[in-house]
Amino acid sequence: MASFEFFKKEFEFRGKHARMAGELWIQNDYGRTYFRRLIDLYITAAVIGFRVDRKAKADYAPNESKSIFPEQMIGAKEDLDFIMQMIMILENSGKMAPEESVKKAFRGVETQEEFEYYRDLFHSYVRGGVEELYERLILRSPELDEGVYDGKTANVMALLERFGDFSGVSPASC
Amino acid sequence: MRFESIALHNFMRYKGENRIEFSCEEGKNVTVILGDNTVGKTTVAQAFRWCLYGAVLTERGKRQEDYQLLNSDTLELMNADSRAKVWVELVAIDEEKRYAIRREIVYTRAFPSLMAEEFQKKLTMHISDICSSQPLVEVEERKVDELINELFPRNLSHYFLFDGERWSDIAINGVRENIKDSVHILTGLSAYQAAMKHLKDMGSYSVISKFKKKITGSGNLYDSLASECQKCERAIQSCQKEIRNIEVNISNYKKKCQEVQEYLEANRNTEALQKQYRDLGTLKKAQEERCASEHRMLVNEFSDKAYMAFAGPMVQAAMELVKAVAGERRDIPHMRQATIDYIMKGGRCICGAKLSPGTKEWERLLEQKNYLPPADIGSLLGEFERTAFRWKNRVEDFPEEAQEMASQIDGCVKEYEETCNEYVMLGQRLDAHIDFAEHRNRLRRYQVGIQELGSQKGQMQGKAQSYQRQKQHLEEEMKGLEARNEENRRWRERLELAEALYKKLSQDFTMEEKKVFKELNGQIQNNFRRMFNAKEKKIELSEKYDIQMYYKTEVGYREEKNLSEGEKIARNFAFIVTIMEYSKKRKAEKNAGAMQENDTLPIVLDSPFSKLGDENIRLIAKALPEVSEQVIIFMLKKDWGYTGLDEYVGKAYYIEKEAEKSYATIRKAEGR
Amino acid sequence: MEEISKQLLQDMTFQVLHMERKNLRSKAKNDQKMSEELQKVIVDYAKRKCWAKGQ
Numbered sequence: 001m002a003s004f005e006f007f008k009k010e011f012e013f014r015g016k017h018a019r020m021a022g023e024l025w026i027q028n029d030y031g032r033t034y035f036r037r038l039i040d041l042y043i044t045a046a047v048i049g050f051r052v053d054r055k056a057k058a059d060y061a062p063n064e065s066k067s068i069f070p071e072q073m074i075g076a077k078e079d080l081d082f083i084m085q086m087i088m089i090l091e092n093s094g095k096m097a098p099e100e101s102v103k104k105a106f107r108g109v110e111t112q113e114e115f116e117y118y119r120d121l122f123h124s125y126v127r128g129g130v131e132e133l134y135e136r137l138i139l140r141s142p143e144l145d146e147g148v149y150d151g152k153t154a155n156v157m158a159l160l161e162r163f164g165d166f167s168g169v170s171p172a173s174c
Numbered sequence: 175m176r177f178e179s180i181a182l183h184n185f186m187r188y189k190g191e192n193r194i195e196f197s198c199e200e201g202k203n204v205t206v207i208l209g210d211n212t213v214g215k216t217t218v219a220q221a222f223r224w225c226l227y228g229a230v231l232t233e234r235g236k237r238q239e240d241y242q243l244l245n246s247d248t249l250e251l252m253n254a255d256s257r258a259k260v261w262v263e264l265v266a267i268d269e270e271k272r273y274a275i276r277r278e279i280v281y282t283r284a285f286p287s288l289m290a291e292e293f294q295k296k297l298t299m300h301i302s303d304i305c306s307s308q309p310l311v312e313v314e315e316r317k318v319d320e321l322i323n324e325l326f327p328r329n330l331s332h333y334f335l336f337d338g339e340r341w342s343d344i345a346i347n348g349v350r351e352n353i354k355d356s357v358h359i360l361t362g363l364s365a366y367q368a369a370m371k372h373l374k375d376m377g378s379y380s381v382i383s384k385f386k387k388k389i390t391g392s393g394n395l396y397d398s399l400a401s402e403c404q405k406c407e408r409a410i411q412s413c414q415k416e417i418r419n420i421e422v423n424i425s426n427y428k429k430k431c432q433e434v435q436e437y438l439e440a441n442r443n444t445e446a447l448q449k450q451y452r453d454l455g456t457l458k459k460a461q462e463e464r465c466a467s468e469h470r471m472l473v474n475e476f477s478d479k480a481y482m483a484f485a486g487p488m489v490q491a492a493m494e495l496v497k498a499v500a501g502e503r504r505d506i507p508h509m510r511q512a513t514i515d516y517i518m519k520g521g522r523c524i525c526g527a528k529l530s531p532g533t534k535e536w537e538r539l540l541e542q543k544n545y546l547p548p549a550d551i552g553s554l555l556g557e558f559e560r561t562a563f564r565w566k567n568r569v570e571d572f573p574e575e576a577q578e579m580a581s582q583i584d585g586c587v588k589e590y591e592e593t594c595n596e597y598v599m600l601g602q603r604l605d606a607h608i609d610f611a612e613h614r615n616r617l618r619r620y621q622v623g624i625q626e627l628g629s630q631k632g633q634m635q636g637k638a639q640s641y642q643r644q645k646q647h648l649e650e651e652m653k654g655l656e657a658r659n660e661e662n663r664r665w666r667e668r669l670e671l672a673e674a675l676y677k678k679l680s681q682d683f684t685m686e687e688k689k690v691f692k693e694l695n696g697q698i699q700n701n702f703r704r705m706f707n708a709k710e711k712k713i714e715l716s717e718k719y720d721i722q723m724y725y726k727t728e729v730g731y732r733e734e735k736n737l738s739e740g741e742k743i744a745r746n747f748a749f750i751v752t753i754m755e756y757s758k759k760r761k762a763e764k765n766a767g768a769m770q771e772n773d774t775l776p777i778v779l780d781s782p783f784s785k786l787g788d789e790n791i792r793l794i795a796k797a798l799p800e801v802s803e804q805v806i807i808f809m810l811k812k813d814w815g816y817t818g819l820d821e822y823v824g825k826a827y828y829i830e831k832e833a834e835k836s837y838a839t840i841r842k843a844e845g846r
Numbered sequence: 847m848e849e850i851s852k853q854l855l856q857d858m859t860f861q862v863l864h865m866e867r868k869n870l871r872s873k874a875k876n877d878q879k880m881s882e883e884l885q886k887v888i889v890d891y892a893k894r895k896c897w898a899k900g901q
Contacts, residue, residue, distance in 0.1 A: 030470040040477035047481045051488060082561050083485070086492045093495060102499040103544075106554040135288045141242040144186060144220050144230060147212035149584045152469075156476060157580050162836055164483045164573060271871075301872060317873040324870050365866040372866075372881045379877065381884045668892045674850050675858055675888070682859070771867050 004108065004115040006122070007073050007080045011042065013066040015059025017127050020134040021066045034137055034156065039072045041133075042126060046083055049129025050090075051163065056127035084122060091121070136162070175325065176203075176804040177776050178265040178272070180225075184245040185260055186217045189837035194218070196776075196806055197824025198267070204798075204805045204822040207840070208814060209829030214838040215808040216337075218829070219780035223335050225262040225277045226326055228297070231337055244281045244290040247837055254285035257293060266325070267304060268773070273325065274300045274310070275318075324364075326775065327356035333750040334775045338743060338782035353719040360757055361690050362772035366683040373676045377411065382676065385669040389652075389662050396655045399648050406645040413638035420631045427624045434617045438610065441603055451604055454597045461590040468586050472579040479572050482565040489562045496555055514539050691715065694752060701755075702748035705793045713745055721749050740785050747794055750777065755801035776804035783813060791816050850895070858891050 013021040025041050026033040035041040049055065073080070085105045092101035109115045137155045148154040181193040196205045209215045220230040229238055242249075243260050252258055261278035280294040299318045300310040313321055326334070330353065358364045374382045391400065441447070518539055521529050529535055656662050695715045702713050710726045711734070723745055724731035737745065757774040777798065783791045795817035798805045805822075826843040862884060869875050875883065 030466050030473050033473060034476065036473055036477040040481075044477075044481040044484065047484045047488075051484060078561075079481075082558070082565075085558060086485070086488055089492045089495055090488060093491075098495045099499050102496055102555075106558070139288065141240055142236055143217070144241065145212050145214050145216045148580050150580075150587045153472065153580050153583045156472065157576065160480065160483070160573070160576055164480070164486075313873065321871070321873045324873070359870075362863075362867065364870060365863045368866040368870060368880075369862050369884070372877060372884050376877055376881070379881050381881050381888065384881065384885060385888075664892070667895075668888050671850060671858075671892055671895075672888050674855060675862065678855055678859055679862075771864065 004110070004112070006084055006115075006119060007077045008070060009073065010070050011068045011073065011123070011126075013127075013130070015061040015063055017056070017059055017130050018063045018066045019061075020130050020138070022064075023138050024130070024133055025066075032152070034133075034152075037072065038066060038068050039076050041130070042068055043076060043079060043083070045126045045129030045133055046080075046122060047129065048132050048163065049125030049127070050083075050087055052128075052132055054128030054132055055121075055124035056131055057124070058127065084118065087122065087125070088118065133159075175266055175268045175773055175775055177222075177778075177806065178267050179263075180218075180221060180265075181263045182218070182221050183261045184248050184258060185221055185224075185262055186241075186243060186245060187214050187831075187836070187838050188217065188840070189245045189247045192840045194827055194840060195825065196804065198804065199824045202822055202824035203803065204807065204819055205825045205827075206814070206819070206823050207806070207808045207827045207829060208811045209808070209838075210810065213829050213831045215829055216780055217838075218840070219335070219337065219778060219808050221262045222264065222778050223331065225264045225275055226322055227328055227331065228277060242290055243279065245837065246288070249281075249283060249288060249290055252283040252285070254283065257282055258290075266776075270304060272302050272304055274302075275322065324359060325773070327359045329353050329356040330360070330753070330775070333746060333753065334777050336746070336750060336777060336779045336782055338780060338784050338786075357690075357694075357719055357753065358687075360753065360773050360775065361686075361760065363683060363686060363690065365771070366679050366686070370676060370679050370683070373672060373679070378407075382669065382672050385665055385672055386649075388665045389669070390657055391652055391655045393655070396652060399652045399655070403645055403648045403652065406641045406648065409641045410638050410645070413634050413641065417631055417634045417638070420627050420634065424624055424627045424631070427620045427627065431617060431620045431624070434613055434620070438613055438617075444604070447600065447604060451597070451600050454593065454600060458590070458593045458597050461586065461593055465583070465586040465590050468579065468583045472576070472583060475572070475575060475579065479569050483569040483572055485565065486569075489565060493559065493562050496558055499555070509542065511543055514543055690756075694756060697756065698748055698752040701752050701797070702744065705748060705751070705797065706744045706790060707793075708744075711741075713748060721745055743782075743785055744790075747782075751794070751797050751801050754803075758801060758803060774803040776806065777802045778806045778808075780808045781810070782807065783809065783817070788816055792818055795819050854891060854895060858887065861887060 012018075021038065021041060024033070025035045025038050035044070088105035089101050092104060095101075109118060136159050137152075140155050140158065142151060142154060143158075146154045148157055176198050177196045178198065179193060179195045181191060182188045183191045194205070194207065197203060207215065207218065224230050224243075230241060232238060232241070244258060245260070248258050258281050259278060260281065261276060263274065263276040266273045266275075276296075276298050278296045278298075279292055280296075281290040282293045283289070284291055297315070297318050299313040299321065301313060302308065302310045322328075355364070358367065372380060374380050377383065391397065517523060518529060518536070523529055523535060523539075527535055529539070653666075656666070698715060698721070699712055702708055702711075711723060712726075712731065713721055713723050716722055723734045723737060723741065725734050734741075754775065754777060757772060760772045761774055779798075783795070786794070791813075796819075798807075799819065799822040807819075809817075828841045828843055829838055830841060831838040865883060865887070866880070869880060
């Protein structure tokens with residue numbers, strides 16, 4: 001079994017991603033924030049980033065950074081590990097036989113090299129996901145057929161409709 | 175006038191080109207476009223408005239600039255050098271001509287962000303004859319807006335482009351609409367005004383003015399009289415200009431008076447106001463907390479579940495791979511790690527083959543070890559499966575729940591905002607430390623101002639009249655000195671003909687105007703009563719064609735200034751139905767040889783019935799195809815049955831939006 | 847001047863209104879041009895009047 005474990009250390013949003021994170025997550029202001037905790041943003045961004053295959057390099061603009069502490073990270077480790085496994089399975093599925101990619105995902109990484117590769121890949125998706133969420137939740141303009149009046153909520157519903165796989169569900173009539 | 179077709183290209187959520195052809199059949203003049211909520215009906219309805227006037231109807235608190243017209247999918251595919259076009263083309267026809275109007279904007283992308291920037295704007299219009307095959311005539315660019323306003327008067331646009339949900343008392347660019355002129359355009363009375371303008375009112379290039387100049391006189395006396403005459407003319411014009419200015423000032427003062435009077439009236443009882451303010455404060459706080467709580471619920475739900483929903487397709491794909499691999503497992507039942515260790519240590523397999531490290535056989539045995547505890551990834555695979563199912567179950571009801579929460583939030587937010595507005599206004603009134611004396615002084619000053627201006631106006635009018643008399647005397651003298659020749663006789667004759675024509679037009683216009691007003695007013699009350707079963711209320715047109723609603727009290731009718739949404743819609747429906755009916759009737763009369771030529775308009779309705787009850791819907795729906803030349807209606811599938819309009823439908827369309835796609839498409843319905 | 851016949855006035859009114867309406871719906875001519883057109887119409891009718899009177 002592997003001796004390299006993900007999601008035990010702190011993660012820091014820096015530069016423009018810190019700025020974006022700061023608009024998506026605002027502590028103690030449920031009227032403006034989209035996420036309860038920063039870790040929730042982290043998880044959702046990872047999923048979105050992977051789903052639209054959007055990676056982003058770390059940015060070093062002089063913004064105040066936003067950190068997720070090890071305790072929080074570990075608290076979400078179960079879900080994060082699941083996501084990481086999924087990434088490993090699917091990321092490698094083109095490059096090697098299914099059996100190989102599945103085994104790798106479940107045995108875990110065995111070298112420092114591999115560990116860093118996947119760790120950085122994950123972070124890359126997180127940052128890309130933050131950018132995507134920023135564009136869809138913060139920058140998005142209202143539409144004429146918006147079923148929802150409140151701007152923030154309208155953007156959330158649009159996001160859910162786009163990525164939420166709501167097949168067979170018709171929007172409630174107002 | 176009818177609409178023949180509309181075509182959209184990359185307009186808001188409609189990717190690529192979408193086109194609707196409208197029914198122009200007699201008797202089946204209704205075109206219906208059905209779709210569920212939020213699928214994109216309003217966007218198409220607004221496309222009419224945008225094409226004609228370059229603006230969409232905005233939601234409360236939002237401005238034109240907030241709406242992105244370029245389709246998002248198209249935008250996403252653009253890079254820094256790309257250009258993309260958005261256009262809407264509307265084709266309309268009347269008895270003689272076909273009008274094709276096209277509004278277009280070219281966008282670039284502020285790559286890499288998802289923002290579109292306007293690069294170029296264009297509005298074109300082409301007119302062609304219906305009957306002949308003559309080529310299209312392109313209207314001059316700077317005249318297009320004016321012509322559009324003539325054919326589709328903008329001040330009536332809120333009526334014939336009827337939005338059943340977005341209604342509010344209209345101010346276009348902050349100025350209240352002038353419906354009267356628009357109604358004149360529709361009834362053909364504007365031709366009278368134009369004729370009078372060209373005959374006399376426009377001043378020195380008018381027919382009458384030109385004719386007068388042709389009459390020659392002999393000698394210096396005649397010439398000096400002529401120049402005196404011109405001086406008088408100029409003086410008259412400047413008096414008239416002055417009079418118009420004074421009238422504007424008077425009207426401003428009157429408005430201010432009214433404001434002060436209303437203010438004094440509303441603020442008479444401060445103590446009650448203060449209690450109201452306190453109560454409102456408490457309510458506001460409670461609503462604010464409720465909003466926060468609703469928001470919190472959605473944020474929590476979103477934080478906890480959204481990512482599971484988003485991961486759906488990936489989990490699916492991963493599961494398929496995992497299952498495939500798990501399916502290929504070839505572990506041997508009841509085999510133990512220790513057993514394999516023993517066999518390997520022994521150097522010989524059960525089948526007898528020699529075992530040494532590095533060989534194929536050795537590797538296969540090592541492989542088997544992975545399928546057995548404790549290196550069993552089978553159990554890990556099982557855990558993966560369980561987590562995947564757990565995620566799927568957790569978000570099963572998520573869509574509906576989220577939708578429900580969104581509705582709740584909206585309800586709270588709207589209520590809270592209204593309360594806030596009320597609270598602020600009330601606060602301002604209380605803060606004003608109402609000094610009644612000061613306000614009364616101001617009122618008096620305005621009233622004095624009005625009086626003074628009134629007398630100034632009177633003086634100006636007197637002056638203008640005396641110049642007019644002077645001019646007439648001069649003209650009489652000139653007439654006397656006119657060269658008595660054939661040329662002058664002819665011009666004098668033509669002049670008199672022109673004057674007679676002007677007089678007739680003026681009289682006819684006044685008479686017609688009164689007649690139209692009376693008829694419209696009578697009919698609007700009938701329609702209102704008929705469609706809304708109104709017993710305690712009535713509506714009436716003011717002189718300026720403002721529609722006013724009155725309610726019955728013991729002492730007669732009082733004007734209702736604060737109408738509910740439903741009342742506003744009823745009022746506006748009655749108005750537009752009346753106008754349509756009237757236009758249609760007049761057009762039929764014209765064919766029987768009457769003087770007026772007038773226009774009809776098609777009517778485009780966006781969810782017109784959403785705020786009305788079933789009874790009203792039936793009554794109104796029935797009236798529409800009868801009174802209008804053409805009806806185009808956007809509505810929910812589920813409401814269609816209540817209208818009873820099936821027999822009038824010439825064409826039908828559906829707007830559909832697939833779940834995974836972000837854009838909508840318009841599909842023609844086969845048969846019906 | 848002799849009285850202008852009612853019929854003549856009626857015909858003129860009809861023609862002028864028709865011209866004005868057509869122009870409103872096409873904006874082909876500006877105000878000055880329209881004035882010129884109307885002048886032509888009136889001159890024409892004046893001639894007809896003389897004709898009718900057998901002059």
